[in-house]
Amino acid sequence: MAQKHALHLDPKVRQEARSRLLSAKGHLEGILRMLEGEPYCVDVLKQLKAVQGALDKVGEMILRSHLEHHVASAALRGDTQRMVEELMEVLKYR
Amino acid sequence: MAQKHALHLDPKVRQEARSRLLSAKGHLEGILRMLEGEPYCVDVLKQLKAVQGALDKVGEMILRSHLEHHVASAALRGDTQRMVEELMEVLKYR
Amino acid sequence: MAQKHALHLDPKVRQEARSRLLSAKGHLEGILRMLEGEPYCVDVLKQLKAVQGALDKVGEMILRSHLEHHVASAALRGDTQRMVEELMEVLKYR
Amino acid sequence: MAQKHALHLDPKVRQEARSRLLSAKGHLEGILRMLEGEPYCVDVLKQLKAVQGALDKVGEMILRSHLEHHVASAALRGDTQRMVEELMEVLKYR
Numbered sequence: 001m002a003q004k005h006a007l008h009l010d011p012k013v014r015q016e017a018r019s020r021l022l023s024a025k026g027h028l029e030g031i032l033r034m035l036e037g038e039p040y041c042v043d044v045l046k047q048l049k050a051v052q053g054a055l056d057k058v059g060e061m062i063l064r065s066h067l068e069h070h071v072a073s074a075a076l077r078g079d080t081q082r083m084v085e086e087l088m089e090v091l092k093y094r
Numbered sequence: 095m096a097q098k099h100a101l102h103l104d105p106k107v108r109q110e111a112r113s114r115l116l117s118a119k120g121h122l123e124g125i126l127r128m129l130e131g132e133p134y135c136v137d138v139l140k141q142l143k144a145v146q147g148a149l150d151k152v153g154e155m156i157l158r159s160h161l162e163h164h165v166a167s168a169a170l171r172g173d174t175q176r177m178v179e180e181l182m183e184v185l186k187y188r
Numbered sequence: 189m190a191q192k193h194a195l196h197l198d199p200k201v202r203q204e205a206r207s208r209l210l211s212a213k214g215h216l217e218g219i220l221r222m223l224e225g226e227p228y229c230v231d232v233l234k235q236l237k238a239v240q241g242a243l244d245k246v247g248e249m250i251l252r253s254h255l256e257h258h259v260a261s262a263a264l265r266g267d268t269q270r271m272v273e274e275l276m277e278v279l280k281y282r
Numbered sequence: 283m284a285q286k287h288a289l290h291l292d293p294k295v296r297q298e299a300r301s302r303l304l305s306a307k308g309h310l311e312g313i314l315r316m317l318e319g320e321p322y323c324v325d326v327l328k329q330l331k332a333v334q335g336a337l338d339k340v341g342e343m344i345l346r347s348h349l350e351h352h353v354a355s356a357a358l359r360g361d362t363q364r365m366v367e368e369l370m371e372v373l374k375y376r
Contacts (some may be wrong), residue, residue, distance in 0.1 A: 001187065003096065004183065006323070007134055007135070008132040008133070009129075009132070009134065009138060010137045013368075014129050014132075014133075014174050017129055017138070017161060018126060018129045018130075019124060021125060021126055021129070022123075022126065024122065024291065025119060025122050025123065025126070028118065028119050029119065031115060031285035032112060032115055032116065032119070035103075035108050035111055035112045035115070036112075038102040038103070038108075039102070039103055040102065040103065041101070041102055041103045041157075041160035041164065042160065042180050042181070042184055044103060044111070044156055044327060045153060045156055045157065045160070045184045046184060047134055048149055048152060048153045048156075049153075049184065050148075051149060052146060052149055052153075054296075055142055055145060055146055055149075056143060056146075058142060059139060059143075062135050062138075062142075062352050063135075063139065063370070063373070064137070064366060065113060065135060065371060066135035066136065067353065067365075067366045067370070068362060068363075068366045069175055070135065071349065071353055071354060072353060072354070072356035072357045072362040073356075073357040074355075075354045075355040075358050076357050076358060080350060080354040080355075081350075083349075083354060084346060084350045085136055085348045085353065086136050086301070087136070087349060088342070088346050088349070090136055090139045090346070091345070091373070092342075094125045111220070113242075154276070154280075157279070158259035158272060158276050159218070161259065161272045161275060162268060162269075162272045163213060165255065165259055165260060165262075166259060166260075166263045166268040166272065167259070167263035167268075168259075168260035168261075169260045169261040169263070169264050170263050170264060174256060174260040174261075175256075177255075178252060178255045178256045178260065179259060181255060182248070182251070182252050182255070185279070186248075187200070191312065195320065195322055195323070196321070197317075197320070197321055197323045197326060199331070201316050202320075202321075205317055205326070206314060206317045206318075208316065209310060209314055209317070212310065213307060213310050213311065213314070214315075216303060216306065217297045217305050217307065217308065219303060220300060220303055220304065220307070221347040223291075223296050223299055223300045223303070224300075224344050226291070226296075227290070227291055227296075228289055228290065228291065229291045229344050229345075229347060229348035229352065230348065230369070230372055231301070232291060232344055233341060233344055233345065233362060233372045234372060235346070236337055236340060237341075237346075238338060238370065239320060240334060240337055240338075241336075243330055243333060243334055244334075247327055247334075248329060250326055250327055251323075252325035254324065254327070258323065262340075264315065270292050272323050272370040275324070278293075278324055278327045278331065281309045281311060
């Protein structure tokens with residue numbers, strides 16, 4: 001557990017993720033405003049897809065950083081089994 | 095065009111979508127707070143997945159309503175081609 | 189039920205789907221041959237992805253045809269509820 | 283390059299993958315037979331989804347084995363950058 005918490009998200013990736021999530025949040029607020037009016041279904045679906053795409057991008061950045069900084073060194077630390085299990089769990093429903 | 099904008103999202107679905115998106119926005123704000131600290135990558139990925147799942151749910155509700163109220167009656171209105179094209183576009187990258 | 193079976197897949201789409209699935213089957217046989225040797229994991233994953241992409245394409249063609257020929261006329265036939273339910277079921281895990 | 287080809291797919295996973303792909307191939311042949319008749323679109327879509335699910339399962343097995351046997355030891359071998367790049371490429375369109 002202590003070991004796990006030492007595996008922090010890379011600060012540069014964290015900043016980039018924050019900035020992208022702030023923008024996704026703004027986009028989501030835009031959809032909420034649309035829903036106060038009488039939007040056309042497909043217009044809402046398009047906006048939702050754009051937000052999902054932005055969240056996918058953030059997930060991809062964090063995944064890449066995790067593979068590089070934590071999974072690739074699992075054999076060195078001796079926690080391969082746990083790293084693989086939790087990663088498969090997170091990738092499962094992508 | 096005028097016809098298109100008459101095809102509004104069903105008000106009941108719209109309310110439910112708003113309520114779910116407000117909750118997703120709260121969840122997203124929680125992830126933003128996580129990113130002010132030093133989170134573990136996989137914990138962030140899990141939370142992102144939860145938000146994605148919530149947005150999927152909203153998309154699913156709106157899609158169902160659109161199929162039921164608008165696509166199923168396309169032949170009656172005579173706009174089948176356009177309804178199908180725009181729907182395929184939106185489903186494409188799901 | 190009888191009504192349901194009258195909603196056949198468009199013959200032209202059916203031919204195109206067959207031809208694409210035959211090609212996907214050939215591709216799958218190629219992967220099976222790879223697996224008789226000692227392939228590199230990522231090479232197998234790439235080939236699997238190509239087959240999945242081909243199957244996605246076939247699914248997309250059939251979905252488009254179904255929307256156009258069957259779902260868009262559901263209100264005319266009076267089977268909207270069933271058409272929407274079964275479509276949502278099929279789209280669910282895409 | 284020589285090093286890369288030393289990273290073979292685990293033999294046990296390879297056998298299991300072959301067996302599952304043979305079954306998926308049989309399923310695909312069943313869909314091809316359906317398409318010689320006059321199937322209902324949604325029935326074909328359901329069968330396609332089942333095959334896709336089977337291929338997903340195989341991909342998941344191979345991915346897990348790759349993470350465990352090859353990615354987790356990348357830092358030991360010194361090929362982290364390449365392992366991560368090729369893995370991200372393969373995960374990209376999942």
